Each structure stands twice: as structure tokens, then as C-alpha cells.
Amino acid sequence: MARYSNANEILNRTALEVGLVPIADPVASADESFIQLTGLLTSAGQEMVELHPWQILRGVYEFTTLDTDSGTYDLPEDFSYMIDQTGWDQTNRVAIGGPLSAQDWSYLIGRDLVSQSIYASFRLVDGIFDLFPQPPPANLKIRFEYIRRNWVREQGQLISNRDDIGSGSDVVMYEPILIIKYLKVKFLGAKGFDTTQAALDFETMFYSRTGKDEGSPILSASSSQRGFPYLSPIYNVGDSGFGGG
Numbered sequence: 579m580a581r582y583s584n585a586n587e588i589l590n591r592t593a594l595e596v597g598l599v600p601i602a603d604p605v606a607s608a609d610e611s612f613i614q615l616t617g618l619l620t621s622a623g624q625e626m627v628e629l630h631p632w633q634i635l636r637g638v639y640e641f642t643t644l645d646t647d648s649g650t651y652d653l654p655e656d657f658s659y660m661i662d663q664t665g666w667d668q669t670n671r672v673a674i675g676g677p678l679s680a681q682d683w684s685y686l687i688g689r690d691l692v693s694q695s696i697y698a699s700f701r702l703v704d705g706i707f708d709l710f711p712q713p714p715p716a717n718l719k720i721r722f723e724y725i726r727r728n729w730v731r732e733q734g735q736l737i738s739n740r741d742d743i744g745s746g747s748d749v750v751m752y753e754p755i756l757i758i759k760y761l762k763v764k765f766l767g768a769k770g771f772d773t774t775q776a777a778l779d780f781e782t783m784f785y786s787r788t789g790k791d792e793g794s795p796i797l798s799a800s801s802s803q804r805g806f807p808y809l810s811p812i813y814n815v816g817d818s819g820f821g822g823g
Contacts (some may be wrong), residue, residue, distance in 0.1 A: 582731075582756040586746035589615050592625070592761045605746040618764045619750075619757075620742045625727045626657050626752055626760065627741075629723050630788050634751050635738070636661070637708075640721035649712030653705050656739075658727035660702065665722040667698050674720065675699030676708070686710055756780075756787050 590600035604612040639654055665674040678701040698718060699710045728742040731749040738751045748759055759780040764772045
């Protein structure tokens with residue numbers, strides 16, 4: 579299990595690296611440097627959401643359509659962005675089409691293709707998940723994965739539930755050394771100091787952590803394919819119960 583640090587620990591470790599003296603509660607401090615560090619920590623955390631689809635921030639959105647639905651659904655409150663190619667109509671066991679562009683959506687609506695549409699498609703508009711056809715058929719189980727914008731876990735909470743720093747006990751759900759290196763770059767830059775070495779340290783750590791954030795497939799230099807055969811008549815079809823006789 580990964581070890582995460584709270585805001586005060588991150589601020590004090592960053593303070594040491596930039597030549598400041600750590601204090602008991604940096605978030606509550608009236609010191610100008612720690613006020614600035616705290617604000618920059620919030621900015622750094624929010625920016626990190628956009629830099630990589632971190633495993634710890636992944637969420638699942640799913641719903642089943644009803645015969646009274648309009649086809650328009652509110653996205654989760656913590657939604658940041660959808661993970662590409664994770665949208666599925668699990669009822670029909672097919673991927674949902676999209677995201678549709680404004681032109682595609684206008685075409686489907688303009689041609690009145692509701693009755694001719696076989697599979698569901700979608701678009702995202704200002705916090706709304708639009709599903710086509712509209713209204714959709716009932717009992718479609720729609721599911722996709724997304725990145726949550728909440729990267730802060732308040733004390734006593736089981737999952738991250740905020741996207742800003744509110745107290746020194748707030749737990750930051752990034753690898754501590756990574757967010758410390760990024761905060762250092764932002765603080766030195768805000769003060770007008772040279773950030774060359776600090777930026778290099780952050781870049782090195784960023785590529786290291788993104789490479790370890792999730793597993794990677796085995797790469798082969800040969801022409802053979804050794805990927806997992808999800809559907810294969812050789813490897814994973816039952817030994818009996820098929821064919822005639």
C-alpha cells in the first residue's frame with residue numbers, strides 16, 4: 579500500500595528544500611512564505627490531475643437507463659475527465675460510440691435517426707453526459723471509467739473528497755516525493771529564483787512515477803503474439819458442452 583503524507587508534512591519538507599525553517603502547522607501559519615506554499619500546493623495538486631491518469635484518482639460511473647429517461651445525465655460531482663475507450667453498453671456487450679462532435683450530434687438529430695440507431699453513442703457537454711438515441715431504450719447498462727478531480731482526503735474519510743488544501747491534516751493522494759518536487763519548482767519560480775535544477779528533478783521523478791503507476795505489457799521483438807487471449811478457441815473455451823451429439 580502506498581504511503582501518503584499530509585499537507586503539513588509536504589509543506590515542511592518542501593520548506594527545508596528551499597531554505598525555510600519548518601514550523602508546527604504550516605497551513606495555519608500567518609507567515610507569508612507558508613501562505614504562499616499552501617496556495618501553491620493547491621495549484622500543484624490540481625494541475626497534477628491533468629498531467630497523468632493516476633490510478634488512485636480513477637473512478638467508475640455507471641447507470642441503467644429507464645423508460646422515463648430523456649437521455650441526459652449529470653456527471654459525478656468529482657468528474658474531471660473520461661478515460662478514453664472505457665465507455666461500454668454492458669447490456670449489449672458493445673462499446674458505446676463517441677464522444678460525438680457537435681457536428682456528429684447535429685447530424686444524428688437532424689436526420690432523425692433515433693428509430694434506426696442500433697447502438698448507443700454519447701457526448702460530454704458542460705457536466706452533462708448525453709446519450710443517443712434520445713430518449714434511449716430502457717435497460718441499457720452504461721459504464722465508463724473517469725479521473726476524479728479530488729486529490730485530497732480529509733481526515734476520517736476513506737477516499738479523496740476535496741481538490742484543495744483546507745487543513746494541515748489533509749492527506750495528499752500523490753506520491754510524496756513527486757508533489758514535493760513539483761511544489762519546489764512552483765515556489766522557486768514564484769519567488770523569481772532559478773528553477774533549472776528543480777525542474778529537472780521534478781521531470782525525472784515524474785517520468786519515474788508515471789512509469790510505475792500501473793503495470794506494463796511484456797514487449798516482444800519477435801512476430802509471435804503472447805498477449806492474454808481473452809477469447810480463444812485454443813486457450814479459454816470449455817473442454818465440453820459445445821458442438822453436436
